[in-house]
Amino acid sequence: MTAMARPATARRPPSGAAVGMAVQVPERASEPGWLKAARQRAATWVDAHGFPTTKHEDWRYTKLDAVLAVPLAAPPEGAAEDGQASLSSGDLPAPHLGGSRVVVVNGWIVPELSAIGVALPGGVRVESLASALQADDGRLEQSWARHVGGYPHALRALNDAAVCDAVVIDLPPGAVVEDPIEVVFVSLPASEASWWHPRLVVVAGAGSSATLVETYLSVPGGPSVTNAVTQVHLGAGAQLAHYVLQGERRDSLHFSSLEARLGPASRLSSRLLATGGRIGRHEVDVVLAGEGADVELDGLFLVGAGQHHDNPVLVDHAAPGCTSRQLYKGVVSGDGHGVFNGHLVVRPGADGTDAAQVNKNLLLSEQAEVDTRPRLEINADDVACSHGAAVGQLDPDALFYLRARGVPEREARVVLVSGFAHEILERFGSGAIRQRAEELATAAGLIVLDEDGHPGGIATCAATGSRRGGLSQ
Amino acid sequence: MLLIDDLHVSIGDSEILSGVSLEVPDGEIHAVMGPNGSGKSTLAHVLAGRDPYEVTAGRVLYEGVDLLAMVPEERAAAGVFLGFQHPVEIPGVPTMYFLRTALNAQRRARGQEELGPVEFLALVDAKRRLVEMERALLDRAVNDGFSGGERKRNEILQMLILEPRLAVLDETDSGLDIDALRVVAAGVTTLRSPDRSALVITHHQRLLDHLVPDRVHVLAGGRIVRSGGPDLAAELEAHGYATLGGPAVESLTVSTGTVSTGTAR
Numbered sequence: 001m002t003a004m005a006r007p008a009t010a011r012r013p014p015s016g017a018a019v020g021m022a023v024q025v026p027e028r029a030s031e032p033g034w035l036k037a038a039r040q041r042a043a044t045w046v047d048a049h050g051f052p053t054t055k056h057e058d059w060r061y062t063k064l065d066a067v068l069a070v071p072l073a074a075p076p077e078g079a080a081e082d083g084q085a086s087l088s089s090g091d092l093p094a095p096h097l098g099g100s101r102v103v104v105v106n107g108w109i110v111p112e113l114s115a116i117g118v119a120l121p122g123g124v125r126v127e128s129l130a131s132a133l134q135a136d137d138g139r140l141e142q143s144w145a146r147h148v149g150g151y152p153h154a155l156r157a158l159n160d161a162a163v164c165d166a167v168v169i170d171l172p173p174g175a176v177v178e179d180p181i182e183v184v185f186v187s188l189p190a191s192e193a194s195w196w197h198p199r200l201v202v203v204a205g206a207g208s209s210a211t212l213v214e215t216y217l218s219v220p221g222g223p224s225v226t227n228a229v230t231q232v233h234l235g236a237g238a239q240l241a242h243y244v245l246q247g248e249r250r251d252s253l254h255f256s257s258l259e260a261r262l263g264p265a266s267r268l269s270s271r272l273l274a275t276g277g278r279i280g281r282h283e284v285d286v287v288l289a290g291e292g293a294d295v296e297l298d299g300l301f302l303v304g305a306g307q308h309h310d311n312p313v314l315v316d317h318a319a320p321g322c323t324s325r326q327l328y329k330g331v332v333s334g335d336g337h338g339v340f341n342g343h344l345v346v347r348p349g350a351d352g353t354d355a356a357q358v359n360k361n362l363l364l365s366e367q368a369e370v371d372t373r374p375r376l377e378i379n380a381d382d383v384a385c386s387h388g389a390a391v392g393q394l395d396p397d398a399l400f401y402l403r404a405r406g407v408p409e410r411e412a413r414v415v416l417v418s419g420f421a422h423e424i425l426e427r428f429g430s431g432a433i434r435q436r437a438e439e440l441a442t443a444a445g446l447i448v449l450d451e452d453g454h455p456g457g458i459a460t461c462a463a464t465g466s467r468r469g470g471l472s473q
Numbered sequence: 474m475l476l477i478d479d480l481h482v483s484i485g486d487s488e489i490l491s492g493v494s495l496e497v498p499d500g501e502i503h504a505v506m507g508p509n510g511s512g513k514s515t516l517a518h519v520l521a522g523r524d525p526y527e528v529t530a531g532r533v534l535y536e537g538v539d540l541l542a543m544v545p546e547e548r549a550a551a552g553v554f555l556g557f558q559h560p561v562e563i564p565g566v567p568t569m570y571f572l573r574t575a576l577n578a579q580r581r582a583r584g585q586e587e588l589g590p591v592e593f594l595a596l597v598d599a600k601r602r603l604v605e606m607e608r609a610l611l612d613r614a615v616n617d618g619f620s621g622g623e624r625k626r627n628e629i630l631q632m633l634i635l636e637p638r639l640a641v642l643d644e645t646d647s648g649l650d651i652d653a654l655r656v657v658a659a660g661v662t663t664l665r666s667p668d669r670s671a672l673v674i675t676h677h678q679r680l681l682d683h684l685v686p687d688r689v690h691v692l693a694g695g696r697i698v699r700s701g702g703p704d705l706a707a708e709l710e711a712h713g714y715a716t717l718g719g720p721a722v723e724s725l726t727v728s729t730g731t732v733s734t735g736t737a738r
Binding site (some may be wrong): 226397400403412 | 521563564566571579
């Protein structure tokens with residue numbers, strides 16, 4: 001038995017219950033048999049395999065101790081209602097993006113806070129799990145069947161087992177949705193159960209196109225664990241512009257997985273701005289399954305004191321003639337820890353692959369830490385693959401240049417960090433999504449540098465970058 | 474305006490300036506010439522407050538105030554401008570934003586109102602024509618992908634916008650074609666007034682054909698070995714630095730103090 005098969009007792013939920021017992025599979029008579037079976041299968045997998053430890057290669061840098069200290073109870077139906085009264089529309093992100101908005105509180109869609117069906121052309125459906133199950137045509141069954149051969153790790157299985165509700169977006173072939181569809185995931189810590197397993201399923205028919213924005217936020221309360229899964233299936237020639245704005249409070253723990261499967265000549269762009277939570281882990285699994293598919297992945301993670309953000313990114317070139325481009329940038333201050341763990345696989349036969357993977361990181365203090373592991377695994381000929389990684393500090397020459405022009409040191413640092421982040425932020429377009437991204441970045445300290453009363457965090461490298469004067473007589 | 478008195482500067486264990494003294498009165502343009510390694514760039518950097526030079530002796534008074542006690546941004550706000558020999562690239566920071574941030578930071582420090590976007594744009598448009606720069610260049614990141622000449626024009630543009638009282642130009646003429654040289658000289662001449670001064674550091678006489686200085690100082694081996702009128706530049710051009718009196722000119726490699734930890738862009 002391997003070390004990871006059975007987690008140490010300390011990693012178990014404090015209830016002392018075996019992991020499998022702790023996974024509460026919702027019992028719903030109305031659910032179809034295949035879903036009940038899939039939930040049970042996933043729960044059994046968690047029980048058999050336990051949670052990953054740092055001995056697991058993909059979890060080397062992320063410890064789950066803090067996560068598993070949160071009781072692993074599934075939120076009861078209606079749990080979100082208790083706190084909803086305290087949630088006003090002012091807590092929701094502004095400005096409105098103009099299209100449909102689905103608000104998911106603690107894993108449940110809240111129709112009262114949502115505006116579903118706004119600016120949706122005919123045939124496009126945005127609905128809840130229950131609603132999607134009524135018109136079940138095998139799509140959702142596929143969604144649960146993808147890990148029949150085994151899960152990458154327990155959190156993905158947990159989502160399958162314990163998911164309460166789901167946002168299901170269906171784009172029929174040729175459908176074009178102009179305005180962004182927004183899904184806002186709110187974590188509203190309840191008294192006991194504080195694990196949420198939100199799920200978003202996008203099935204885009206051939207030639208369809210849409211923009212999807214996921215926003216994660218939390219309101220004051222206790223610690224909570226968000227364990228989200230977003231699945232994207234793109235048919236031939238379909239296009240999806242996908243944005244993730246992750247900004248929960250510092251007492252939250254955030255895990256999310258984007259699982260995307262791209263059909264022939266389809267195109268996915270996914271852009272992540274990650275700033276929130278004590279722990280943030282943003283997994284991306286993209287399979288380029290059809291010839292000529294294209295994916296662009298951009299990520300900006302802003303990691304402050306006491307935070308840990310991990311970005312495991314897997315791009316799988318399984319078909320010929322596909323292109324992929326990744327650019328992830330990290331800004332780490334205080335004693336924050338950022339991780340980029342990129343894995344690019346080119347399968348046999350995936351000739352004509354054109355792939356680039358780049359990770360650049362800026363360390364703003366001596367305590368800040370970054371681990372970057374860009375990896376290529378190439379099993380085909382006739383491919384063009386490149387990768388690179390950099391970890392550095394603010395350019396002392398650029399800092400002096402700004403100061404010599406009269407910009408005070410603190411402000412000069414802000415200008416330089418913003419310049420570093422700009423390359424990613426500008427990929428959030430020029431409209432409301434960009435505005436929201438910049439506000440989130442600002443709130444995370446890109447502008448407000450002395451959050452947490454931590455002058456040491458940002459100013460520490462002042463000691464190395466440009467000591468004050470130093471020219472005494 | 475500027476009084477440099479017996480200035481000694483070291484970097485690590487090596488002394489680069491060994492007792493430089495010179496005075497630039499109000500309204501005058503002085504040139505500092507000298508061979509490579511004579512300490513010209515060090516002098517410019519020390520005046521602007523660059524690390525990691527250590528002043529071991531002497532003083533620098535700017536308008537009667539101890540310049541060396543001020544941090545770089547204070548010097549800039551007080552009216553000291555350094556034109557860089559190697560202007561730095563700042564990826565992701567548009568030039569217009571950079572210029573406005575700098576100007577308004579100085580205005581704030583002086584207790585003046587910040588300039589709004591409209592006024593600022595008008596100011597930049599007026600000044601950029603003087604240095605023959607396209608507006609599109611200013612929307613790009615600072616010096617990012619700029620040619621050598623564009624970078625130097627950008628330096629002069631910044632000088633014209635910030636309107637310093639003392640401009641220190643560190644080999645702003647190096648590597649420039651004749652057009653760019655003319656632009657640099659015109660920029661300095663534009664600012665010429667009874668209450669502004671300039672210290673023009675150069676290796677060649679070329680710039681001084683376009684920009685006639687009031688005084689020329691020759692820096693060699695870390696000291697001013699000769700001072701004179703504008704004719705001195707022509708004499709140096711004809712006979713070289715080797716004929717100068719004073720201490721032997723040592724070959725020194727001047728480090729600009731780049732930190733070796735690397736930078737992320």
